């Protein structure tokens with residue numbers, strides 16, 4: 001689904017990502033772990049050509065992304081749910097969700113909001129609320145649902161658990177996994193929260209100062225407990 005080879009990214013003269021190789025197979029859930037400043041958001045933005053300058057090969061479903069702008073990449077099926085969630089505070093949840101229809105890839109029928117409500121039982125009671133009336137967890141839920149409504153082939157979640165209480169974060173991770181399985185979606189999650197990432201993915205890449213320092217499944221990650229203390233503890 002997604003293949004990244006020898007990716008380097010920079011902001012001006014400042015290099016942030018160094019020769020990254022990463023794959024997300026079709027239908028798989030992959031975690032990109034790393035502490036603040038490791039380069040997780042930069043990788044996601046590089047995928048969408050939304051910020052950093054990058055070099056290297058990136059392909060989605062065999063189609064090279066080089067030369068394509070952000071909107072074209074989104075239309076190919078790349079959808080980013082950014083760290084700051086971007087919920088419009090004076091629109092209702094339903095209106096926030098309907099905005100996603102503008103980003104639909106060609107040929108895809110829009111998913112009705114009410115259908116998403118069946119997939120996410122926590123959503124229907126929120127539909128008439130205004131954005132500013134939502135808690136952090138509710139905002140995250142709406143941001144994820146809006147991302148899914150764009151009909152992505154690959155959903156990119158940037159620190160979805162940030163600022164959420166642990167139990168709420170786990171409930172949301174569970175919802176994300178269920179949605180992934182139901183919709184046959186591929187997922188790349190940037191997180192520092194290992195518990196969240198573990199709940200909705202099978203494979204892990206660990207990033208430190210812009211370089212990959214580990215990749216493997218969760219069993220391999222757990223077999224090296226020093227990874228957590230060296231690269232994720234604050």
Ligand SMILES: Nc1ncnc2c1ncn2[C@@H]1O[C@H](COP(=O)(O)OP(=O)(O)OP(=O)(O)O)[C@@H](O)[C@H]1O
Nearest residue numbers: 011014016034035036037038039040041042043159
């Ligand atoms: N727009 C920018 N201009 C210059 N440097 C930036 C910019 N955005 C991020 N950086 C720098 O790039 C590095 C990687 O940041 P990035 O946001 O990708 O990390 P992250 O792993 O997503 O962490 P965080 O959780 O803080 O978002 C950091 O050193 C950061 O200061």
